[in-house]
Amino acid sequence: MENKNEINFKINDDQVIYKASFIKRFIARILDFSIALFIPIIMSFIYFVVNLQTDNWYPQPWNWEFLLSGILAMIGIIFTMVIYPIINKKNPGQSIGKKILKIKILNIENKNISKVILIRELPISIFYILPIVLQLISGIEAKNLFASYLKQNEEYKKGIFDFLFNVLPNGVDGIKKVYMWQSIVNFISMIISRIEVFIFIGISISIIASPKNIGINDKKLGIAIVDISSIKNIKESEENV
Numbered sequence: 001m002e003n004k005n006e007i008n009f010k011i012n013d014d015q016v017i018y019k020a021s022f023i024k025r026f027i028a029r030i031l032d033f034s035i036a037l038f039i040p041i042i043m044s045f046i047y048f049v050v051n052l053q054t055d056n057w058y059p060q061p062w063n064w065e066f067l068l069s070g071i072l073a074m075i076g077i078i079f080t081m082v083i084y085p086i087i088n089k090k091n092p093g094q095s096i097g098k099k100i101l102k103i104k105i106l107n108i109e110n111k112n113i114s115k116v117i118l119i120r121e122l123p124i125s126i127f128y129i130l131p132i133v134l135q136l137i138s139g140i141e142a143k144n145l146f147a148s149y150l151k152q153n154e155e156y157k158k159g160i161f162d163f164l165f166n167v168l169p170n171g172v173d174g175i176k177k178v179y180m181w182q183s184i185v186n187f188i189s190m191i192i193s194r195i196e197v198f199i200f201i202g203i204s205i206s207i208i209a210s211p212k213n214i215g216i217n218d219k220k221l222g223i224a225i226v227d228i229s230s231i232k233n234i235k236e237s238e239e240n241v
Contacts, residue, residue, distance in 0.1 A: 008232075009106055009224060018230035020103040025225055026204065031097035036076035040069040048144050060176055061139035070136045074129045081125045085117045093117055093223070102228045109222030116221050128196060134189035138182040140168075142190065145175070161187075 008016040047065045085093045085105075092113040093105035107113055135141055146160050149172065156163075164187055168178040203217075218224060 008230075009108065009226060014233050015231055016233075017106065017226045017228070018232075020101075020225045020227040022204070024101045024103050024227065028095065028097035028101045028103060031100055032080050032095050033077070035096055036080040037073055038076075040073040040076065043069045043072070044144075048147070061178060061182070066139075066141060067136060070132050073132050077125050077129050081121045082117060085121065086114050098225075103225055104228055106224045106226045107222070108224055111222055116223060120217060120221055120223075127192075127199075131189040131193045131196075134185050134192070138185035138189065140178060140182055140186055142183075142186045 008018045010016050043065065047069075080096060085095050088094050088099075091099070091104045093107070093116065094103075098104055105113070105116075107116070142160060142164055145168070146163050149163060149167065150156060158166075164183040165180070168183055169180045171177055
């Protein structure tokens with residue numbers, strides 16, 4: 001039996017559709033990012049794990065594997081989060097993750113869905129690729145460099161902050177010189193990545209706390225995320241209240 005507090009939307013004279021659960025929305029978003037970053041992550045994993053078995057090996061600044069995986073990650077995020085939902089003519093606004101979870105965007109106010117997607121997804125996509133851009137500019141991936149350094153210097157007990165600002169600028173045998181500006185840019189990238197996690201949590205809380213389980217941004221855009229499998233005829237919906 002449907003909970004009487006569930007929100008439904010009339011989609012025609014005979015049918016209603018219910019909003020998607022937070023869990024489905026959350027999993028869909030995770031799937032979108034997983035799909036977008038699958039190839040770059042596999043590339044990086046193979047490249048760094050294989051090479052870490054080599055003694056005295058360090059990933060050099062701006063190596064082609066690093067650059068290619070970063071570029072593919074940016075393309076993947078923009079395509080998965082922005083381009084695919086716009087070109088999806090069957091269910092406009094539906095991402096790959098939403099398609100898998102059988103949820104979609106309901107255009108309540110009949111706005112231009114392409115503009116809605118650009119307003120809703122493009123800013124957050126750019127924000128999520130910003131750390132990647134900064135890493136590409138810096139030419140280094142601090143975590144992988146740090147892992148290599150720890151493998152060669154097991155006695156080193158200080159953290160990645162000390163490694164970035166004290167060890168790298170002073171030179172490390174086996175790696176081309178890393179300048180202080182590269183360490184600073186990479187550190188900013190790491191900070192932004194942490195901020196992104198808190199923003200994601202904040203958005204999730206806003207959805208959970210909303211009386212209609214609709215995010216603040218979705219409410220302003222006049223849309224709702226609905227569950228395709230929840231479509232019912234109006235009479236059946238009223239009987240379940």
